[in-house]
Amino acid sequence: MTIKSLRVLCQVDxxxxxxxxxxxxxxxxxxxxGNIWRACVLTEDALDTIEMAINAxxxxxxxxxxxxxxxxxxxxxxxxQAGTIKGSRFRILIQDCDEYDQxxxxxxxxxxxxxxxxxxxxxxxxxxIRSTITVEITNRFTLRTLTNGAVLSDVDxxxxxxxxxxxxxxxRFCERVILMLSKTIxxxxx
Amino acid sequence: xxxxxxxxxxxxxxEECRPNIVPFTRTGGRSLGxxxxxxxxxxxxxxxxxxxxxxxxxxxxxTWNAIRQKLGGRVGLIAVPGWSFDTAPYVSxxxxxxxxxxxxxxxxxxxxxxxxxxxxxxATVGFTPLGATTIRLRLINGDPNLVGVRxxxxxxxxxxxxxxxxxxxxxxxxxxxAVRQAIPDGEELEFDMPTCLCxxxxxxxxxxxxxxxxxxxxxxxxxxANDYWNQLALGLV
Numbered sequence: 001m002t003i004k005s006l007r008v009l010c011q012v013d014x015x016x017x018x019x020x021x022x023x024x025x026x027x028x029x030x031x032x033x034g035n036i037w038r039a040c041v042l043t044e045d046a047l048d049t050i051e052m053a054i055n056a057x058x059x060x061x062x063x064x065x066x067x068x069x070x071x072x073x074x075x076x077x078x079x080x081q082a083g084t085i086k087g088s089r090f091r092i093l094i095q096d097c098d099e100y101d102q103x104x105x106x107x108x109x110x111x112x113x114x115x116x117x118x119x120x121x122x123x124x125x126x127x128x129i130r131s132t133i134t135v136e137i138t139n140r141f142t143l144r145t146l147t148n149g150a151v152l153s154d155v156d157x158x159x160x161x162x163x164x165x166x167x168x169x170x171x172r173f174c175e176r177v178i179l180m181l182s183k184t185i186x187x188x189x190x
Numbered sequence: 191x192x193x194x195x196x197x198x199x200x201x202x203x204x205e206e207c208r209p210n211i212v213p214f215t216r217t218g219g220r221s222l223g224x225x226x227x228x229x230x231x232x233x234x235x236x237x238x239x240x241x242x243x244x245x246x247x248x249x250x251x252x253t254w255n256a257i258r259q260k261l262g263g264r265v266g267l268i269a270v271p272g273w274s275f276d277t278a279p280y281v282s283x284x285x286x287x288x289x290x291x292x293x294x295x296x297x298x299x300x301x302x303x304x305x306x307x308x309x310x311x312x313a314t315v316g317f318t319p320l321g322a323t324t325i326r327l328r329l330i331n332g333d334p335n336l337v338g339v340r341x342x343x344x345x346x347x348x349x350x351x352x353x354x355x356x357x358x359x360x361x362x363x364x365x366x367x368a369v370r371q372a373i374p375d376g377e378e379l380e381f382d383m384p385t386c387l388c389x390x391x392x393x394x395x396x397x398x399x400x401x402x403x404x405x406x407x408x409x410x411x412x413x414x415a416n417d418y419w420n421q422l423a424l425g426l427v
Contacts, residue, residue: 002227004229004230005229005230005231005233006229007231007232008231023231023232024214024231025232026233026235026367027321027367027370027416027419027420028320028321028368029321029368030319030321036320036321036424038421039420071421071424100323101233101323101366101368102321
């Protein structure tokens with residue numbers, strides 16, 4: 001049977017505790033393990049970015065959350081002030097639901113990244129002031145969008161090889177093939 | 191406990207009350223053939239529209255102003271009645287006012303006022319946890335048809351769907367939205383005048399004025415206060 005209902009979940013493992021959010025405006029959502037997920041609003045383009053992240057096209061996922069309650073916001077702010085927020089694990093999950101909108105099966109992790117930066121913002125709109133938190137998340141594909149991520153220079157190549165394959169022998173490809181020394185190769189864009 | 195007020199349902203009566211749930215689906219777009227498959231990502235929240243509330247007496251105007259002062263825009267919490275005479279399971283199948291009765295031993299309250307008791311009596315069977323979407327109800331006094339009715343528990347409003355099973359007087363029904371606050375076993379539910387904890391939809395939703403004939407019909411839209419239920423579930427209230 002096709003899935004008629006699902007929930008987009010977002011889990012942030014901050015040093016001060018785990019924050020569980022789901023994308024929507026309804027009441028609290030309870031998963032199979034009894035965890036309570038509170039509603040928040042991912043902005044409409046956030047879903048597109050998540051989708052790109054799922055396709056491994058992304059890079060830095062900039063996620064704007066609004067409609068966050070005060071306690072969550074305060075917790076995030078406290079961690080931010082303490083300087084411990086960078087590197088916290090951030091996950092996007094999709095939970096399939098049955099016909100009664102109850103969770104069925106375990107939630108599938110669709111994106112995992114690490115928090116790189118947080119931007120707190122207040123924006124005046126015609127209906128009032130909107131408080132948002134922009135979460136900048138990086139994953140291993142981040143290098144692709146950086147300028148030097150597109151350059152296959154000797155130094156970059158060696159550094160990346162060390163990260164991707166730490167136990168392997170040192171990558172000396174560019175030393176051996178002279179033409180590669182100053183060659184720029186763009187990552188495939190699919 | 192957060193401080194909130196209840197809409198005076200006998201003083202400020204709308205010509206029409208429209209309690210509706212707003213579900214939310216997402217879609218990847220429409221195909222060339224015109225098919226647009228959608229997936230629900232949110233079971234939704236209540237939107238209660240009170241249209242054409244007659245305002246003519248000084249008392250009504252004063253109450254109106256007092257309510258909007260208390261609410262102070264979209265922030266304030268108010269329990270809004272979702273008038274449901276049309277679907278409520280009255281025994282006579284027609285509107286029955288709440289009963290005024292005495293205590294078991296014919297005693298009244300201190301000030302000699304009687305107890306008010308709803309005309310419909312339905313209690314829960316078993317514990318209904320937070321986030322549940324089905325409920326078991328025992329019909330004590332009412333028309334034996336609980337399909338498509340509205341009820342509330344502690345100002346959380348629900349609507350039932352087609353019955354899943356009926357065993358004697360115990361009905362198992364799907365409900366929406368998801369249960370906002372756990373409902374214990376054997377709890378009496380409000381069917382006569384169900385209420386929903388709401389915010390104003392708009393900061394200026396309770397605007398009013400005065401015209402020459404001193405009769406006005408005002409409309410106001412409320413949306414369910416889901417921020418409150420979310421915080422309550424996490425014990426932050």
